Amino acid sequence: MKHTAARTYRAVHWLTTRLQERLEEATRRPDRGDISITTVIIWVAAVTGAALIAGTIIVVVTKYNGKLTGL
Structure with missing residues (x-):
């Protein structure tokens, strides 16, 4: 039981110290290179576009599957 209490x-203590250090760094350097909202919007649009293209390909292949076998 003593070992568990000591580990806890x-x-x-480690987590508290680490959090305190990160908060101090964030106060010193507010612009730490965090990802911008523009980057997030671009990534979401790219992933959505890729999913739509893949979905369209799947629909077309499924629809014409019987006709494609003779090619």
Whole structure:
């Protein structure tokens, strides 16, 4: 039981210290190179476009599957 309590204390202390360091760094350097909303919008649009294209290909192949076998 003592070992578990000691490990828990060390883990909580480490996490608290790490969080405090990150908050101090965020205060010192507010622009840390975080991903911008524009980048997120571009990625979402790209993934959505790719999913639509893949879906269209699947629909076309499924629809014409019988006719494609003779090619």
